[in-house]
Amino acid sequence: MSKQVQPTRRHRPVAGAGATHRTTNPTVGAWEPAYRRGVIAADVLCTVVVVVLAGMVMSARHASFAPFSLLALEALTVAVVVGSLLLNRVWNPAVLGQGAEEFRRLGRGLFASVVALGFGALAADLPGARLWVFVVGPAVALVAFPVRYLLRRPLHRARGEGRCLLPVLAAGNVDTVADLIGRTRRAPHLGWRVDAVCTVDGRAEIGVELDGVPVVGTFDDLGEQVRRGGYRIVAVTADGYWTPSRLQRLAWDLEGSGTEMVVAPALMDFAGPRLHVTGVLGMPLLRVSEPSFTGFRRLVKATVDKVGAALLVALLAPVLLTVAVAIMVDTKGPVLYKQRRVGKDGVPFTILKFRTMVTDADALRARLQSVNEGAGVLFKLRRDPRVTAVGRVLRRYSLDELPQLFNVLTGAMSLVGPRPPLPEESARYGPDMRRRLLVKPGLTGLWQVSGRSDLSWEESVRLDLRYVEDWSLALDALILWKTFRAVFGGQGAY
Template sequence: MTAVIGYAARTRALAAPNSRIRRILPVGLLALDAAIAAITTGAAALLDNGMSFDPDSADLATRTSAPLLVLGWVVVIGLGGGYRTQVLGGGADEYKRVLNATLAYSGIVAFVLFMAQADVSRSFFLFFFLFGLPALLLARWGARNVLHRARSKGHLGVPVLIAGDNRHVDQIHGILDQARWLGYRVVGAVTPADEIGAAVGNVPVVGTTDDVTEAALRADAEVILFAGGSSTSAQDLQEKVWDAEERGIGVVVAQSATGITTGRATYRPVGGLPLMHLGAPAWAQATRIGKRTFDVIGASALLFFFSPLFLFIALRIKLHDGGPVFFQQSRVGRQGVPFRCAKFRTMVTDAEDLLAALHVATGYDGGLFKMDDDPRITKPGRWLRRYSFDELPQLWNVVRGDMSLVGPRPPLPIEVAQYDAAARRRLHVRPGMTGLWQVSGRSDLSYDHSIRLDLYYVDNWSMLQDLHILWRTVGVVFNAKGAY
């Protein structure tokens, strides 16, 4: 306990500047958005004669219209939650808020211009938003990358205390340690009184879940992350949250603490009791015609674009050892329906016969089998795997309807046979060529972590998230991290 308090005291001076910078991050983003909106307005005016900003010739209404357009844009983004610290730097929610706010603002501006019968050309209006929206999203992406790099190097981290039983504390800490770009710096943990004394990885235990707020203050934590086992009942958890908030400590609640995914939840008070209504699950939306149409068009276009690369890869494999170009393996698709998953062959022709011996040599005990230096991989196969080119034939699986461009990792039948009730939820949607597992670490992820990411995708699907994952996949593939 003393060591933890001493550590907090030694790092308090270092953390103070970080804390100040974190507080002004929303202001910096607001200034960035305002600058982009101003540049967009000026560019639209220069490219269109429908509005003049010459101070010597423009009247008062014209001179004030540009600043009002800029101000209104950032105000609507702010009202839409685009500058809330909780959404900055992680997930697709930040982009979604900027997108929705911009679409809403375009409707507001169009209505005002129509009612005022303003003399503004359609080309100015279209350029203003069609150029401005991508520019805003691209700027957010750039700012997020800068923030992620700073966090990965240990800067701008938020001191976090994890509350929960030993198993959940260890699980949450592993996730946060792997995803340092999230900016959570674990300074300690509190566990139930009957688990005090048990080791929790390398996380110092600074108290019990009964005095979680006091422990957070002692450890100089700015946020308490409540995980499974942190409370004995919903009322107990609520009281702990109230106590933390009254002391000025931020609160994050992991799904494991409640067992409910709240992304599709709405609350309706009845007699002072807030009732949580769960809407249709996100996976139901992910199976509809919109996503399928996007898959077919996108996969067909990519097949045409990569056709020269297909020919080069096929020749490279054939000339290496004379074996077959493609390797087909049985995988399990939506609702448990098996299909043949196509890949470029990256292993020796008798790879399946050597698998049993490798299982014994590596102590394989279930799940997806991966080796950092698999001796069965051929020379061209290593290059193909490094950049995931071996998976390009799966585009044909997407066109056929076996797979999707984005989705859970396609599992083997032996994996599905070991699924519990939770893991079987992965089968509600088509497996994907890429997904959260791909952009979060690929083969560096543990089996349990991969399953957890897939379940999150199934429960929180959105088209915007799919586009975000596809965008991130490009960087992950060329970075080649976690590919083997």
């Protein structure tokens, strides 16, 4: 990634109505095309390396491959994979470096290339070609996905330091703009930084700051402000001023400026694969599909759960045995702690954990209720006196959760899902929180990779509901990948 990063802009309030905020920064920072070129080069290089290595293995196993035919097959494979990635807009700057959509498109592009190569192999009837297709495709994915993630790390680190951010001009009412400013500051890795605000009238007057961001004009000034301010994105949030004709005129005003207009839906809080923009009778409509609780994708998820849990139990068997011995040596009592939790559709089940507390921990909980530090209906203590010495280590690295792999094998839990609640917690759920019970609880989830016990109750609920509403296989894969970092870092675990 280029070291020529866009510096953090510090605005001063602009005096006088109608004053224009000026900056010398270009609309597109120097880091954007450099990062995109790096991603493209990495994807192509991964594909070439995997294809060449696969060719060496295939030529050794199949003497029928002549050097020329093998070279042609390798070249065709690289061309099909790269072409499929291009057609699936895998390198669109709007998705690079943020969210699960980047990985979803990468997976879709690689899958499409496997399908195309598979049909080609059937038509050519080349010896070993079918084996080639179903080895090379997954092998490219196994290399490309981790490389994409590794490319994100320095970008996200730079964004956390205030660099490589997209300058945003927010236009909406004071409350919705303030909410947008807060969200961008809580998640700088997504790459947005609200640098200026426009409002419909004099509320939060021009020259006055809104949460530290200057108000630089009214909605009528947006087009001119964008051209003079060098903003990468105009984020339109809810306000009674915005009508279809006014939004259309704003889009026209932004043409040729290199600035992207983003409109936040005011009536819903959905995201991801459930949202589809379609045109009906000449009207642009935002369609929201039903959340997927059954069907082929859920079958794939269930298969991945069972296979993944079985593999993890086999691989982690020495760790499971070591932890069990450590618990027996540390304190008297059972190795496993069993507790009733509420699963899918409100059906209770018995969750398994390694015991991390003294044996009479549940009886002691009532005495500690007055010093509860948990959010909402949760009971948590940072320095819980019931936790044993070995238990503190197990909790820090979430090793106490490993027996839940057996809950996944029995079908009571999933590898990824909402946090499994206690019966007394679920009994206090309102209608919105009960939607968490529409899917199986998970060994890990958005709550696990977003701070765990450090989260507020409201934030935990929001993350779980977001998972239920916007679930996808790509999101599961991203959560599993991030879980390893969260676990080894011990963040929010106590």
